[in-house]
Amino acid sequence: MRLFGYARVSTSQQSLDGQVKALKEAGVKSNRIFTDKVSGSHINRDGLHSLRVKVEEGDVILVKKLDRLGRDTADMIALIKEFDSIGVAIRFLDDGISTEGTMGKMVVTILSAVAQAERQRILERTNEGRIEAKAKGVKFGRKRTVDTEKLRTLRKNGLGATDIARQMGIGRSTVYKLLNETGE
Known part of the structure; x- marks a missing residue:
């Protein structure tokens, strides 16, 4: 054995x-x-x-x-x-x-x-x-690292989502998502 x-x-x-x-x-x-x-x-x-x-x-x-x-x-x-x-x-x-x-x-x-x-x-x-926890407002996932102020400024300056994505080093879908969240 x-x-x-x-x-x-x-x-x-x-x-x-x-x-x-x-x-x-x-x-x-x-x-x-x-x-x-x-x-x-x-x-x-x-x-x-x-x-x-x-x-x-x-x-x-x-x-x-x-x-x-x-x-x-x-x-x-x-x-x-x-x-x-x-x-x-x-x-x-x-x-x-x-x-x-x-x-x-x-x-x-x-x-x-x-x-x-x-x-x-x-x-x-x-x-x-x-x-x-979600009902109490706890957010899950990692913290956002995208500068939303810069994103809004670029958008106000007339740049499209593709150009914003290139400048900020993020995906176009992220640009659209953040713009949608901010109501722009």
Whole structure:
């Protein structure tokens, strides 16, 4: 039996250090730890792909938490079935569960459904927060860098949108958009 590890965070700004440390402490060799810095909402991940290629019958994959393997229930079930079909077990360290045995597979399936529901709730709350913030006048996106006074002056001096765009180093559509916003 060989131990493999898998760690994942959702963004490149997050750190894998805590998960990797826990996997090493559980006995996984450094060269058998596979990582990804990408959303768990799909299974098209480089580290996961490499892990799937490396494992063989009798191997065990350690993952710190269930939601680190994935957030989509259908994908999780497919992964569990795939690993099970080649005789590879998955153990989730923090959750204290494993795909070894019928009850383990059932518990993992239920918990992966909960993880997916949690992800949906997070997305809903985020969207509600954005809507509320917009209603309060919060502006999203980067700050404008175009000098609208200069744009208006060039327009008043008789220049067309193409010439204004060239002089200001912006697109013609941006010129039209800003002119439309200022009512000119």
